[in-house]
Amino acid sequence: MPLVASPWVSRTTRRQAPVTLDLFTIAEGPSALLAALTLSSAAAHAATTTTLDFDPNDACGSVDCVNNLAISQSYGDSAEVDVIYDSDIDASGLNSMAYYNIGASDLVGVAWGNTTVFSGATEIFLSPTAGVGVRLLGFDMGAFTSDRTFPLAVRDGDGTALFQNTETKVESSTASSFAPATSAAWESATGIRIQWAPDVDVAIDNIEFETYALAGTPVIPLPAAGWLLLAGLGGLAFLRRRA
Ligand SMILES: [Ca+2]
Ligand SMILES: [Ca+2]
Ligand SMILES: [Ca+2]
Numbered sequence: 001m002p003l004v005a006s007p008w009v010s011r012t013t014r015r016q017a018p019v020t021l022d023l024f025t026i027a028e029g030p031s032a033l034l035a036a037l038t039l040s041s042a043a044a045h046a047a048t049t050t051t052l053d054f055d056p057n058d059a060c061g062s063v064d065c066v067n068n069l070a071i072s073q074s075y076g077d078s079a080e081v082d083v084i085y086d087s088d089i090d091a092s093g094l095n096s097m098a099y100y101n102i103g104a105s106d107l108v109g110v111a112w113g114n115t116t117v118f119s120g121a122t123e124i125f126l127s128p129t130a131g132v133g134v135r136l137l138g139f140d141m142g143a144f145t146s147d148r149t150f151p152l153a154v155r156d157g158d159g160t161a162l163f164q165n166t167e168t169k170v171e172s173s174t175a176s177s178f179a180p181a182t183s184a185a186w187e188s189a190t191g192i193r194i195q196w197a198p199d200v201d202v203a204i205d206n207i208e209f210e211t212y213a214l215a216g217t218p219v220i221p222l223p224a225a226g227w228l229l230l231a232g233l234g235g236l237a238f239l240r241r242r243a
Helices: 002-012 017-025 030-045 222-242
Strands: 049-052 079-085 097-102 110-111 122-128 132-141 149-155 161-170 177-178 186-188 192-196 201-213
Touching: 002 192, 110 122, 122 132, 132 149, 132 161, 132 192, 161 177, 161 186, 186 192, 192 201
Parallel strands: none
Antiparallel strands: 049 201, 079 122, 097 110, 110 201, 122 192, 132 177, 132 186, 132 201, 149 161, 149 192
């Protein structure tokens, strides 16, 4: 059985370490192999989840964040997604967003629009590489000092609104959580843009997203995986006939 299971594991779980643990804890036997193959198959299509929590040790680049220090344009980047921060989409170029420790409702470690650029909306753009889609799972927003009401939108990379509310109220006491309805995922091959305005006095935290392979660009070489699966199932049938 290891001859079948081992190459499968190494090919499909490079980005799914937690699932591979299951392969080694399952009791041995034909049913266990089938379970392991099923788990691996699910893992091959599962997405990698990322949460931008603006940890002060990570969010400002090579130095630890302190209040009002710029969020690094590299924070949250991966081989699949470029996270792009712009505190004013009306002003040319990328305008820095800033870190703040506490004060935005009950959030700790947040990103907020820089006070030097007040006019335009603030945007965080999850920009995927070719062959990858982005699915936004949710985020939190908080308000400094007093309750705030402001426009908030989630758009795809082309600017089409997936969610839009011009009167979004966030209390200064408790953060508000935003997530898509179960029937309408916030996902796109062109990326996801979170936009809000005014860009001062409100902050964002806990941006949770995942990536997925677009059709025609499988995460793993399916023909090879398919052959391994067939080999495993064939082995099971053989064992059952012998039993
Ligand atoms: Ca980036
Ligand atoms: Ca800008
Ligand atoms: Ca945080």
